[in-house]
Amino acid sequence: MLTPNFKIDREFRGHVEDVRSIASQSGSSSYFATASRDKTIRIWNLDHDETSLPEQKVFNGHDSFVTCVHWVPEGFLDFKEEILLSGSRDRRVLVWSIPRGLVLKELNGHAMDITAVIVLKNGDIVTASQDSHICVWRKFKLLKTLSGHISSVLSLAALTDSEFLSGGADGTIRHWCSDHSCSNILQAHSDSVRSLCYIPNLGILSASHDNTAKLWSTQYRLERTFLGHTSLIYSIHFFHNSEKNCFVVTSSEDRSCKIWNIHGECIQTIVHPGCVWSILMKGTSLLTACSDGVVRKFILNESLHGPRTIEVFTRLEEKENSQIKMNLAVRDSKVLSEPGSFEGQVQVCTDESGKSKAYIWKIASQQWELLGKVITESPKNVRNLERTDYVFDIDVQDGVPPLKLTFRSGQDPASVAEEWLQTNMLPFSYKEKIIEFLLQNVQEKDISFGKKESEILQPLQKTAAYIPTLSHVYFDKINFEGILAKLTEFGLNEEKKGILKGSSIWSSDVENKENAQVHAVITELLSMRVEYLFPTFDLIRKAILFPEYVTEIMKYDIELEGAFLRAINHPATTQNVLTAIRFANNCFRTEELLEKIIFSHVKRIFSCLASVADQPMKPALCISICTFIMNFSISILHGKIDKKENWSEIYILFLGVMLQLLRNTSAEDDGSKMRLIIALGNFVYDSSVRRKLVSLEIQEYVIKYKEQTSGLELQGAAEETLNEISKV
Numbered sequence: 001m002l003t004p005n006f007k008i009d010r011e012f013r014g015h016v017e018d019v020r021s022i023a024s025q026s027g028s029s030s031y032f033a034t035a036s037r038d039k040t041i042r043i044w045n046l047d048h049d050e051t052s053l054p055e056q057k058v059f060n061g062h063d064s065f066v067t068c069v070h071w072v073p074e075g076f077l078d079f080k081e082e083i084l085l086s087g088s089r090d091r092r093v094l095v096w097s098i099p100r101g102l103v104l105k106e107l108n109g110h111a112m113d114i115t116a117v118i119v120l121k122n123g124d125i126v127t128a129s130q131d132s133h134i135c136v137w138r139k140f141k142l143l144k145t146l147s148g149h150i151s152s153v154l155s156l157a158a159l160t161d162s163e164f165l166s167g168g169a170d171g172t173i174r175h176w177c178s179d180h181s182c183s184n185i186l187q188a189h190s191d192s193v194r195s196l197c198y199i200p201n202l203g204i205l206s207a208s209h210d211n212t213a214k215l216w217s218t219q220y221r222l223e224r225t226f227l228g229h230t231s232l233i234y235s236i237h238f239f240h241n242s243e244k245n246c247f248v249v250t251s252s253e254d255r256s257c258k259i260w261n262i263h264g265e266c267i268q269t270i271v272h273p274g275c276v277w278s279i280l281m282k283g284t285s286l287l288t289a290c291s292d293g294v295v296r297k298f299i300l301n302e303s304l305h306g307p308r309t310i311e312v313f314t315r316l317e318e319k320e321n322s323q324i325k326m327n328l329a330v331r332d333s334k335v336l337s338e339p340g341s342f343e344g345q346v347q348v349c350t351d352e353s354g355k356s357k358a359y360i361w362k363i364a365s366q367q368w369e370l371l372g373k374v375i376t377e378s379p380k381n382v383r384n385l386e387r388t389d390y391v392f393d394i395d396v397q398d399g400v401p402p403l404k405l406t407f408r409s410g411q412d413p414a415s416v417a418e419e420w421l422q423t424n425m426l427p428f429s430y431k432e433k434i435i436e437f438l439l440q441n442v443q444e445k446d447i448s449f450g451k452k453e454s455e456i457l458q459p460l461q462k463t464a465a466y467i468p469t470l471s472h473v474y475f476d477k478i479n480f481e482g483i484l485a486k487l488t489e490f491g492l493n494e495e496k497k498g499i500l501k502g503s504s505i506w507s508s509d510v511e512n513k514e515n516a517q518v519h520a521v522i523t524e525l526l527s528m529r530v531e532y533l534f535p536t537f538d539l540i541r542k543a544i545l546f547p548e549y550v551t552e553i554m555k556y557d558i559e560l561e562g563a564f565l566r567a568i569n570h571p572a573t574t575q576n577v578l579t580a581i582r583f584a585n586n587c588f589r590t591e592e593l594l595e596k597i598i599f600s601h602v603k604r605i606f607s608c609l610a611s612v613a614d615q616p617m618k619p620a621l622c623i624s625i626c627t628f629i630m631n632f633s634i635s636i637l638h639g640k641i642d643k644k645e646n647w648s649e650i651y652i653l654f655l656g657v658m659l660q661l662l663r664n665t666s667a668e669d670d671g672s673k674m675r676l677i678i679a680l681g682n683f684v685y686d687s688s689v690r691r692k693l694v695s696l697e698i699q700e701y702v703i704k705y706k707e708q709t710s711g712l713e714l715q716g717a718a719e720e721t722l723n724e725i726s727k728v
Contacts, residue, residue, distance in 0.1 A: 003267055004241055004259055006286050006298035012044050014058075019289035022280040023069040025082065031056070032282060033084055033098075034295055035066035037489070041086055043098065046282060046297065057101050064089035065489075070117045071098075077123060078139070079104070085125065087114030093127050095140065109135045109142050112531050112573075116156040118164065126164055128153035130531055132571045134166055136180060144180050150615055151574050157196035157204070165204065167193025169574055170615065173206060173216075186220045191618060195236045205248060207236035213250050215262070224264045230254045231275075239281040241302060249286060251276035257288050270298065336368045392437075405434070410448045413438040421671075466717040467681035467724055472631045474589060475582040475624070478542045483535045487525065490532040496521045505543045523556045526563040530576070533567045537579035541586040550590045557596055564597055568608040574621060577612050581624045588631045598632075599640070606653040613660040619672075622665055626675040629658060633682035636690075651693055654683070662701040670711050677702060677714065681721035691725055699725060 017037035024032035030046040041059040065088065072083035082098040093114055095105035110129035117127045125137040130152040136144040149168035157165045162178040169192040175184040189208035197205040203223060204216045213226040213236050231253035238248050247267075248260040253275045259268040274291030281287075284300040336349060392405040405420055407413075417434035439447070484497055503518045525536040540560065543549045553560070564583070567576040584605065587593040598605065609625055617625070632654065641647050658676060665672045680702065684691045699722070706718035 005301045009297045009299045012295040015293040018291040020277045021068045023071040025071045033069045035069045037065035062088040085117045087117045089113045105140045118156045122162045155196045157198045167196045205236045207233040228266045235278045251279045467720040468685045469678045472588045486535045526559040530566045534575040534579040537583040541583040544586040578621045609657045623672045626672040630675040630679040633679035637682045677717045684724045
């Protein structure tokens with residue numbers, strides 16, 4: 001069988017920021033359209049030569065970056081010219097005349113960002129949005145608003161004359177019929193369904209933020225899972241080669257575009273300088289839209305060669321077994337004085353003794369971090385080498401790429417295990433296994449025990465150590481550079497970004513100075529559109545943990561309170577709920593914010609949590625909410641709720657959300673379950689009134705957790721909680 005092999009043909013440059021979407025007329029037309037974060041749409045000639053310009057037109061009309069485009073053939077929407085539909089973060093869908101570059105119509109009906117737009121064969125326009133709704137338009141008038149997804153709708157795909165599919169951040173794919181009813185709901189992925197593609201007579205392709213792509217039959221039976229990407233998959237498409245064999249194309253945050261055969265085998269990886277937002281097959285040409293603002297055209301060749309890896313810029317070398325191998329030149333250590341070009345860039349340098357070491361660039365710390373020594377000796381000599389740093393691949397879930405666990409000489413295995421589990425939001429029941437793994441794989445001379453080894457490995461004693469728990473849990477880690485990048489995307493200018501970077505609130509390397517300018521910037525950020533609020537909550541939750549800044553934060557408490565309520569108001573996005581509840585957890589640190597943010601709005605908070613917890617959740621969101629429930633139980637234990645006039649109503653709300661969480665928390669998530677069990681134990685501790693409120697179903701879940709887990713900590717907490725409930 002002939003194997004596809006794409007080679008770079010040319011680049012299309014003109015956008016000054018990320019290219020987010022590509023669209024083209026079907027058939028032999030050589031023109032295509034691109035949408036960008038720079039708020040423009042551009043029309044290009046695919047087959048331009050040296051005597052012609054590749055860029056034909058530039059459309060300006062949106063007020064924010066353009067998220068999606070869809071090309072409509074001449075005469076299809078009652079226009080005697082080709083039409084382009086575009087969606088944007090400004091919540092509008094614009095209808096353009098391609099020949100004239102004019103806006104003909106404007107569709108307004110969504111409350112948040114437009115994420116996808118398609119046209120059905122019957123002429124209806126379908127749009128999707130972060131507001132969790134789908135709008136169907138007929139003759140440019142709103143015909144129907146469809147509800148069903150519990151979070152953002154991120155993708156659409158046309159099926160027959162008037163039927164289509166939608167994919168959401170809730171991980172589901174929904175099939176919508178001609179009468180606009182939903183005939184099928186498929187729980188397709190464990191994370192957002194970012195892209196959908198219908199292959200006639202074969203099935204449906206889906207791409208997800210869970211790093212996988214899948215092929216489904218037309219009866220929604222899983223036929224194939226495509227594993228290989230190491231980060232979010234943004235786009236998926238297909239094509240047929242000259243032998244009429246079907247192949248799949250995917251693009252990802254991991255800066256690659258992959259070509260797959262229909263059996264799920266990756267046959268080519270094309271590495272880009274940045275993440276690849278979108279892809280389009282145009283005949284035998286592959287178009288890729290990259291975060292560096294460049295569109296690239298790859299042409300299809302076919303050969304009998306096996307799998308291979310190519311790249312746009314020569315950073316990864318070709319290898320016949322399809323594995324990517326780093327071919328890095330050894331450089332002088334002076335290169336480490338300059339910042340890296342991208343997250344994960346690796347440099348190999350020689351030290352004064354002539355030994356080579358590998359360093360990786362980390363955006364969050366803005367530093368080159370040591371990966372370890374470069375071993376060039378033959379395997380028989382490896383055992384004689386000194387190892388001072390270790391990097392392990394840890395498999396935590398089938399079908400998911402392994403996580404990196406780094407151990408440095410002199411560290412304590414227990415501390416490393418705890419920090420790694422917390423960073424990756426993994427259950428703390430894994431702690432003993434991680435410690436044992438480190439003890440088996442790290443040389444004894446490189447280990448320094450913070451406590452006696454016997455204490456690390458000994459099973460926990462069955463003593464009353466969990467109930468009551470009086471210590472709050474806070475979220476103290478933030479990716480400051482990532483937050484700034486997201487705020488820049490949302491419109492924060494360089495001057496204000498510089499003010500935030502120059503503050504000692506988030507950087508211990510900066511001298512403490514007057515933060516009045518910082519407060520002005522934060523106040524402005526709190527007034528942003530609701531879907532842009534989530535990065536700001538991460539900034540503020542970090543600042544809360546510094547007592548000297550709490551007084552300053554209270555100066556804009558009204559704006560903070562208003563932004564928090566907007567973020568959790570229905571329909572709340574997953575991102576807003578995640579960061580708002582993390583922020584709320586840190587509010588337990590100070591009485592002023594505890595009263596202002598939490599106790600003044602208990603009913604609204606629990607209403608939000610009840611809505612979110614009523615279905616399976618992503619691990620990060622689940623542990624954030626369960627942590628809030630545990631922290632709230634400590635306030636109950638301290639008698640703060642008993643003083644409220646509506647204390648009984650609050651208790652009912654508390655237990656209602658807890659029951660939903662017990663039902664929907666993943667079976668593997670011992671960390672979240674541990675927090676729930678402790679919260680329940682605190683709730684019933686030393687209170688006959690509260691014990692009577694605990695339903696039999698809640699007690700049955702605690703018994704189930706105790707019996708099903710192998711974690712000694714969870715078993716102990718569950719046993720103590722059940723003992724407290726049984727007290728008279």
